[in-house]
Amino acid sequence: MSIKKVVSFSGGRTSAYLCKLMKDLYGNNVDFIYMDTGMEHPKTYEFIKRVNKEFSLNLTCLKTKFNQTLGQANTYEVIDIESLCHDGNQFRQMMKKYGTPYNPGGAFCTDRLKLIPYSKYCNEKYGKKSYITYLGIRTDEPKRLKPKPYYEFMATISDFDKQDVLDWWLEQSFDLELSGEHLGNCVFCIKKGNNKIALAARDEPELAKQFLDLLNEDSVRTVKKRKSPPLEMYRGRLSFDGVMKSFSEHSDNEIRNTIRSMKRNDTNSCSESCEVFGEQMDLFND
Numbered sequence: 001m002s003i004k005k006v007v008s009f010s011g012g013r014t015s016a017y018l019c020k021l022m023k024d025l026y027g028n029n030v031d032f033i034y035m036d037t038g039m040e041h042p043k044t045y046e047f048i049k050r051v052n053k054e055f056s057l058n059l060t061c062l063k064t065k066f067n068q069t070l071g072q073a074n075t076y077e078v079i080d081i082e083s084l085c086h087d088g089n090q091f092r093q094m095m096k097k098y099g100t101p102y103n104p105g106g107a108f109c110t111d112r113l114k115l116i117p118y119s120k121y122c123n124e125k126y127g128k129k130s131y132i133t134y135l136g137i138r139t140d141e142p143k144r145l146k147p148k149p150y151y152e153f154m155a156t157i158s159d160f161d162k163q164d165v166l167d168w169w170l171e172q173s174f175d176l177e178l179s180g181e182h183l184g185n186c187v188f189c190i191k192k193g194n195n196k197i198a199l200a201a202r203d204e205p206e207l208a209k210q211f212l213d214l215l216n217e218d219s220v221r222t223v224k225k226r227k228s229p230p231l232e233m234y235r236g237r238l239s240f241d242g243v244m245k246s247f248s249e250h251s252d253n254e255i256r257n258t259i260r261s262m263k264r265n266d267t268n269s270c271s272e273s274c275e276v277f278g279e280q281m282d283l284f285n286d
Contacts, residue, residue: 005022009048009057012044012184012185013165014136014165015136016176017165030134031058032060035061035063035117036061036063037090037186038063038087038088039088040086040186041184042085042086044176044178048084061081061084062079064076076116086187095220096219099221099223103233109186133150133152135152139158182203187211188201193235194246197234198246198250198255208240216231
């Protein structure tokens with residue numbers, strides 16, 4: 001039985017480099033899949049579309065198709081790559097069913113928005129345990145390199161570290177045009193540090209307003225058994241608005257310095273990568 005090679009493309013630089021590497025190595029014998037959350041930065045969506053075109057990926061784009069009845073399984077929908085945009089609709093549908101995600105302990109958005117559509121699509125198309133998923137995890141990310149059947153990492157086929165990836169992109173005709181890694185992946189991801197959230201809100205005030213409005217829509221489910229208030233989503237049990245207020249007396253440069261001091265601001269990298277793996281790998285190929 002042949003095993004299909006599938007690259008899970010996150011939309012970041014390392015993941016895009018892996019796509020190019022796999023395309024060069026295996027040609028049309030590898031598939032590429034992206035799971036949309038509707039919450040990426042507009043520049044990330046531009047990058048995804050350019051990567052698909054320049055590297056001839058024939059990228060399959062998926063989104064979760066929510067069944068709003070509690071207890072009923074969600075499924076997936078294949079969407080046109082040109083429809084990708086920062087519209088918040090997927091996040092809206094998720095919160096309508098499950099309420100707001102929260103950190104720590106309630107970052108279920110990766111599962112609902114990425115794991116479910118990916119696993120269901122692949123299991124239906126290739127068959128369970130009939131595909132290997134490749135992830136853009138580098139040699140300099142040892143904590144993320146956790147061996148598991150049916151998974152491979154970029155580190156197994158390339159010795160590139162973060163700087164190598166950045167240098168490689170400098171030689172290309174296009175790049176991910178974000179002003180910093182605090183804008184990578186879902187712009188206001190609850191897994192990011194509060195300083196990154198505050199800086200992202202400063203840099204993208206329109207996106208911040210849209211997100212705040214989204215969180216306060218009447219359609220957001222209130223989960224009664226949840227111990228904390230629904231809008232307390234971020235570290236320190238802060239709301240999105242609370243995070244912004246907690247940094248209100250700090251200048252942009254002061255916030256950037258707190259990020260640099262924590263060694264979390266390597267220019268335009270994607271260390272907040274929300275892959276379909278990490279701590280949630282056990283949810284696949286059961």
